Amino acid sequence: MTLIKSISGIRGTIGGESGQGLSPVDVVRFTAAFATFLKEMNPSKKLKIVVGRDARLSGQMVNQLVTGTLMGIGVDVLDIGLTTTPTTEIAVVESQAQGGIIITASHNPKQWNALKLLNSQGEFLSAKEGERVVEISGKGDFVFAEISELGKVETDDSFLEKHIEKILDLPLVDTEAIKNARLHVVIDGINSAGGIALPLLLKALNVSKIDLLNCDPTGNFSHPPEPLPENLRDICDMVVKNNADLGFVVDPDVDRLAIINEMGEPFGEEYTLVSVADYVLKHGIGNTVSNLSSTQALKVITEKAGGEYFASAVGEVNVVAMMKEKNAIIGGEGNGGVIFPELHYGRDALVGIALFLTFLAKSGKRCSVLRDQYPNYYISKNKVEFSPEMDIDLILKTIMEKYKSNQITTIDGIKIHFENEWVHLRKSNTEPIIRIYAESDMADKADHLARKIINDFKEILTGR
Numbered sequence: 362m363t364l365i366k367s368i369s370g371i372r373g374t375i376g377g378e379s380g381q382g383l384s385p386v387d388v389v390r391f392t393a394a395f396a397t398f399l400k401e402m403n404p405s406k407k408l409k410i411v412v413g414r415d416a417r418l419s420g421q422m423v424n425q426l427v428t429g430t431l432m433g434i435g436v437d438v439l440d441i442g443l444t445t446t447p448t449t450e451i452a453v454v455e456s457q458a459q460g461g462i463i464i465t466a467s468h469n470p471k472q473w474n475a476l477k478l479l480n481s482q483g484e485f486l487s488a489k490e491g492e493r494v495v496e497i498s499g500k501g502d503f504v505f506a507e508i509s510e511l512g513k514v515e516t517d518d519s520f521l522e523k524h525i526e527k528i529l530d531l532p533l534v535d536t537e538a539i540k541n542a543r544l545h546v547v548i549d550g551i552n553s554a555g556g557i558a559l560p561l562l563l564k565a566l567n568v569s570k571i572d573l574l575n576c577d578p579t580g581n582f583s584h585p586p587e588p589l590p591e592n593l594r595d596i597c598d599m600v601v602k603n604n605a606d607l608g609f610v611v612d613p614d615v616d617r618l619a620i621i622n623e624m625g626e627p628f629g630e631e632y633t634l635v636s637v638a639d640y641v642l643k644h645g646i647g648n649t650v651s652n653l654s655s656t657q658a659l660k661v662i663t664e665k666a667g668g669e670y671f672a673s674a675v676g677e678v679n680v681v682a683m684m685k686e687k688n689a690i691i692g693g694e695g696n697g698g699v700i701f702p703e704l705h706y707g708r709d710a711l712v713g714i715a716l717f718l719t720f721l722a723k724s725g726k727r728c729s730v731l732r733d734q735y736p737n738y739y740i741s742k743n744k745v746e747f748s749p750e751m752d753i754d755l756i757l758k759t760i761m762e763k764y765k766s767n768q769i770t771t772i773d774g775i776k777i778h779f780e781n782e783w784v785h786l787r788k789s790n791t792e793p794i795i796r797i798y799a800e801s802d803m804a805d806k807a808d809h810l811a812r813k814i815i816n817d818f819k820e821i822l823t824g825r
Contacts (some may be wrong), residue, residue: 365791366498368491370464372475375419383419383474385426387427390402392430392462393505394498395478398490399436399460407567408436408512411456411479413449413520414464415613416553416578418475423464427476435506438514443455443578444521445554445615447709450483451527452520454705465614468587471580484706485678519725521558524711525565526705533644534715535723540567545605547621549596550576551586553613555710562711566718572603586612588619588697590627601625607721607728611710617697618710620717622728630693630776631656635735637713638691640720647690650683652676653776654785654798655695656738674773675787695740741807742798745818753788753795759821760786760814765790782806784814 364373364382371391373383380387399408410431414420424440432437441452445465453461460477469475470636478486480658486494497503506512546568550556556576563571574596575583585592588610600608600621607628608621611811620628620636627637635658638649646667651659652675660670668690673683677694684692684702693700698708701716724731757775768778774787782801789796795818799811 367790368488368495369485369676370478370491371498372469372473372477374472375474376472377703383423385422385789388423388426388476389430391476391498392427392495392502393434394494395460395462395476395504396431396434396436397407397497397503400434401493402766403459406459408460409439409456409458411439411441411449411458411461412464413441413444413446413452415445415578416443416556417464417466417474417613417614417689418471418580420464420580422517423474423476424766426631427462427464432512432514433505433554434503434512435510436512438512440514440516441520441744442516442518443554443557444518445524445558445709445711446477447616447711448521448558450479450707451705452459453481453483455520455523455781456517457484463614467614468612468617470586471582480708482649486589487678487682506733510595513800525558525562528562528712528715529565531701531703531712531715533641533703533719534566535719536567537563538722539718540569542725543569544607544718544722545570545572545603546718547574547596547600547603547605547608548570548576549574549593549608549610550578551584551588551611551613552582553586553615554578555611555613555615558615558711559611562714566715570605570720572599572605574599580612585677588612588617588630593619593627597621597625597627597717600705605635609710609714614750615710616708618699618713618717619697620728623733623786624729626729628728628732630697631738631740632658632732632735633697633713633717634691634693634695634699635659635662636720636731637701637716638662639735641691642668645690650687650689650692652694653770653773654740654787656740656800657783658736658738661736672770672776677708679773736802738800738802739804740806741797741799741804741811743799743811744817745795745797745815747793747795749793751793751822753793756818756821757786757788760817763817779810782810784813
């Protein structure tokens with residue numbers, strides 16, 4: 362059993378002892394801590410918190426615990442039901458709530474669940490705010506409401522439609538172009554919220570033909586829910602068998618988007634953001650942001666368009682902060698997360714689909730041809746485990762010294778830049794592990810770069 366408390370919320374496997382898995386006691390404690398934190402931030406207000414969830418088997422149980430705890434602490438609840446993470450983010454702003462809780466463990470398997478916490482802007486808490494919630498949770502300093510001050514619950518399942526309406530209103534979304542292209546699309550909803558959201562969106566976008574795969578939101582995920590190529594064989598086969606133009610796959614809470622081309626081949630998660638950014642940049646020069654572990658292809662196309670690219674620390678909250686600082690017109694993460702600030706500051710697979718389909722329709726190209734116009738980069742992902750007594754900070758410092766003649770970025774671990782490739786080293790906060798991300802223009806070159814760094818570690822440990 363696993364329980365992880367962090368600045369972004371609480372995440373764990375369902376069942377087990379309190380503090381060992383995501384038990385009801387842990388859910389109540391962390392929910393009460395978040396509500397107490399919001400009361401500190403809004404001392405004179407009657408609070409309202411939006412609650413949404415994905416289709417996980419434990420979702421209803423956790424929802425009832427969260428809702429009851431918020432009522433008990435004197436907070437009104439707007440329960441928007443089974444929905445997406447980006448829809449919940451939009452609902453917080455639309456309903457003028459003081460915060461939000463999304464009950465989802467994102468791409469984790471079905472035995473996991475989590476509480477993701479939002480501020481009044483519908484954005485994830487900052488590191489400082491998250492640390493305060495964790496502190497309150499640890500102390501257990503909760504004051505529950507008297508009988509006359511209990512919170513009330515209102516339900517409203519209309520926000521997904523409102524979310525889609527906002528997407529349709531975007532100037533860069535062209536439903537007429539999509540209609541004229543007569544596109545045939547396959548979608549994989551991973552038996553969660555995407556099974557509801559994607560069909561509604563594609564019909565609203567005037568997609569001519571839609572084939573459904575895993576769109577019954579039972580919470581029994583039909584394959585590992587992270588949208589990686591090895592998990593997408595069924596939709597790849599279905600695109601080819603049905604002679605479709607492309608396919609879309611989302612994770613359970615619909616903030617990550619993977620694309621399948623007409624030949625049944627993954628477009629590449631890293632290139633979801635690259636392609637959508639390319640379309641946006643064709644309609645206005647501006648800055649872009651992704652995190653340090655994302656492909657440099659975004660930098661290439663941004664600079665080619667006349668904009669400036671910036672890299673943030675890993676984590677959506679860090680990407681959003683830098684997007685605001687640099688006034689970026691689009692940004693996101695290489696895991697298929699598109700953030701389009703004209704709609705809202707959050708990863709959103711739905712707006713990613715709308716922008717990509719408009720781009721594809723207007724280009725008149727096949728999906729594979731569109732992908733081929735971008736520079737090819739490959740990322741090799743590895744990790745090295747050390748014994749608990751090892752001084753990992755000293756190891757990283759030694760690596761920095763070895764490559765001091767290279768450009769080095771240190772805002773999040775160590776990123777070493779080479780001529781046309783890079784390697785990013787990040788220390789785990791919970792385990793004696795260093796994660797290694799290496800990118801080059803060929804897969805074997807990226808693997809070679811990662812092995813080179815691993816050999817450096819070995820030399821450091823043996824004292825050579």
